[in-house]
Amino acid sequence: MERFEYAVMLTPADEGGFVVTCRDLPQLVTQGEYVADALSEASDAMDEVFAAYMKGKLAFPTPSKARRGEYRVAPPAETMAKAALYVAMKEAHRHERTLAKQLGVDEKEVRRLLDPHYASKLPRIAQAVAMLGNDL
Numbered sequence: 001m002e003r004f005e006y007a008v009m010l011t012p013a014d015e016g017g018f019v020v021t022c023r024d025l026p027q028l029v030t031q032g033e034y035v036a037d038a039l040s041e042a043s044d045a046m047d048e049v050f051a052a053y054m055k056g057k058l059a060f061p062t063p064s065k066a067r068r069g070e071y072r073v074a075p076p077a078e079t080m081a082k083a084a085l086y087v088a089m090k091e092a093h094r095h096e097r098t099l100a101k102q103l104g105v106d107e108k109e110v111r112r113l114l115d116p117h118y119a120s121k122l123p124r125i126a127q128a129v130a131m132l133g134n135d136l
Contacts, residue, residue: 003060003063003084003087004050004060004063004074004075004080004083004084005063005072005073005074006022006024006025006063006064006072006073006074007022007023007024007063007065007066007067007070007071007072007073008020008021008022008028008039008042008070008071008072009021009023009069009070010038010039010069010071013031016033017031017032017033017034017037017038018032018033018034018035018038020038020039020041020042020045022042022073023064024061024062024063024064025046025049025061027049027052028042028045028049029045030042030044030045039071039073042071042073043073043074043075043076044076046073046074046075046079047075047076047079047116049075050075050079050082050116051079051116051117054082054083054086054114054116055116059090060083060087077122078119078122078125079116081120081122081125081126081129081136082113082114082115082116082125084125084129084134084136085113085114085128085129086114088129088132088133088134089114089132091132092132092133094132096110096111096114097110099128099131099132102131103127103128103131110128122136
């Protein structure tokens, strides 16, 4: 799912640790004590940035290639799956109501599948993505 992996830069902070930024997602700014910690924090921050894009009905930027010294980071798996569903719906010009009808569920369930803060089961998200002709 390279579609949702973004290059991040770790810059040493004056007080120690690293500040994490992302060229493609300027809203992403976080920090961590060690490299592994900073990358984990970047993934968590990306979760919130993705939520903002989805709630604002914005298009995700195309990830740039990583430059020297940058790391590729993705949000948590559930967030990636929800983002894949969100993008598939936009590309198919499919509304929540229409997808709900195709899945044989209430429109509320589709809204929950798209809600980054609602815990959804990956097989259900995968089913919805498949209904739109894509794979996770």
